Amino acid sequence: MKATLERTDLLKSLTHVHRVVERRNTIPILSNVLIRADGGELRLKATDLDLEISETVPALVEAPGATTVPAHMLYEIVRKLPEGSQVVMETSSDQATLEIRAGRSRFALQMLPESDFPDLTAGDFSHSFEVAAADFRKLIDRTQFAISTEETRYYLNGIYFHTVESPNGARFRAVATDGHRLAQAEVAAPGGAVGMPGIIVPRKTVGEIQKLLDEPEANVAIELSETKIRLTTGPVVLTSKLIDGTFPDYGRVIPQGNDKELQVERAEFEKAVDRVSTISSERGRAVKLAMSEGRMVLTVNNPDSGSATEELVVDYDAEPIEIGFNSRYLLDIANQLTSETAIFRLADAGSPTLVQNSGADDTLYVLMPMRV
Incomplete structure (x- = not known):
């Protein structure tokens, strides 16, 4: 040679x-x-x-x-x-x-x-379709942070891709959860994707795909079988085994009856959480949000180092509520939101909270509360 x-x-x-x-x-x-x-x-x-x-x-x-x-x-x-x-x-x-x-x-x-040298590419792929690299990258970026790192629940160690029917037509959806938070994002389903098997793409593969999708104008050809996924973008071909497991029925975790709506300026909220969480312990990371008419008070108490509070002006007119969250999880979600205003839909201190961008959007986040 x-x-x-x-x-x-x-x-x-x-x-x-x-x-x-x-x-x-x-x-x-x-x-x-x-x-x-x-x-x-x-x-x-x-x-x-x-x-x-x-x-x-x-x-x-x-x-x-x-x-x-x-x-x-x-x-x-x-x-x-x-x-x-x-x-x-x-x-x-x-x-x-x-x-x-x-x-x-x-x-x-x-x-x-x-x-x-071993060859992974053998075998037939039953479904194939093309999706814009920018769309596929968006699905990964919006959900990747919620992938579980707990090896015992291996079926959560990746992103679940599948298609769903909606009033707006077929949607290509990505979901990830670690049991504490859930991230869901979707785009219009590309031709050929409808009827595809639901697949769980492993964490390592997701990270490599993310690095390869650096040209937003390009298209990605995706081929699927029951056990493998193959992506082709330009001169690069990535083939990966899929996680052999059943992704949980995540729809049951997404709250439907959360009637208390709060709107807050996203960037301000993110900075406030970041500031007060400076006090929190590595293990605890809990921040308490106390909502009452027109305001939110963020509080962190750490017996070893002290306490912190910060008040924000918000759009909220439901009955007062206090709820605790892991500050790192809050920051992860705030970091993924793209609108100027973040919308929180709450039920009570013990129920999951729904977080979304304002306006019509195709991403949603669910966050489980903590005791504080």
Whole structure:
């Protein structure tokens, strides 16, 4: 194998691909990136057996072939090469090392045979559709923070994507919850998505997809089976296993009868929560919201360090109520809201609260209260 290509192209591709590779691997081949040179392009592929990313870059291929070399080592080498340099990759005559040359720099990396490299992409995909990268990114951005990190409830360790029927037509919806808060976002369902199986995309895959969707004008081709998802955007193809589990009936958690409505200036509220929570303990993080006509008082009490209060002017005319929340969860939700005014719909101190943007919107958040 012998190929020559631009360092910038190679680095961009390796940045996408090498992140999948775990730093510590008991299976040596999983530490490597597969490099295949053929027909005017170089294809790079890496996997951790649950997630696989491959990308093609243009190259001058003098001798086609394929091999595997340590992914993180190759990435560091290419990252440190001079900008604008041409990189030559060539297997040695004894097929033991991959030689990398750029300017006066020379490297030789130990190789493992291409035949040992696992392939995740086998199998049929029953559903396929295209969605705007900006829409898909929005669904992930608005819900990702609520993914559970509790490994015992593995079916919550990802985002649940599915389609639902609504008065406005079919919607493509993303939901994540950790049992303390729930995030839901939706966009108009793209053609081909209706009837797709509900899928749970794992947390690591969600993070990698987020990094790949950096061109909002682009489209993402999505293919689904019962066990896998494959995304194609430009020269990048990501294939991932799905979480094999049943996502809970989240509709039962979304409150329908919360009749106390509060409107507050979002940025002011976010800053006030951030300020008073400075006092809160790492373990507690509780902030009490006391609502009465036209005002909200935020209070934090920490027996070890002191207390803090702040008052905000709000639009509220229901009966007074006091309710406690985890301040970090409040900040996470406030950070995702996009309108100038945040709307809280409350029932009582022990029931979940609904938080939304003002105006017609396709995101909603549910927050469970804390005892304070």
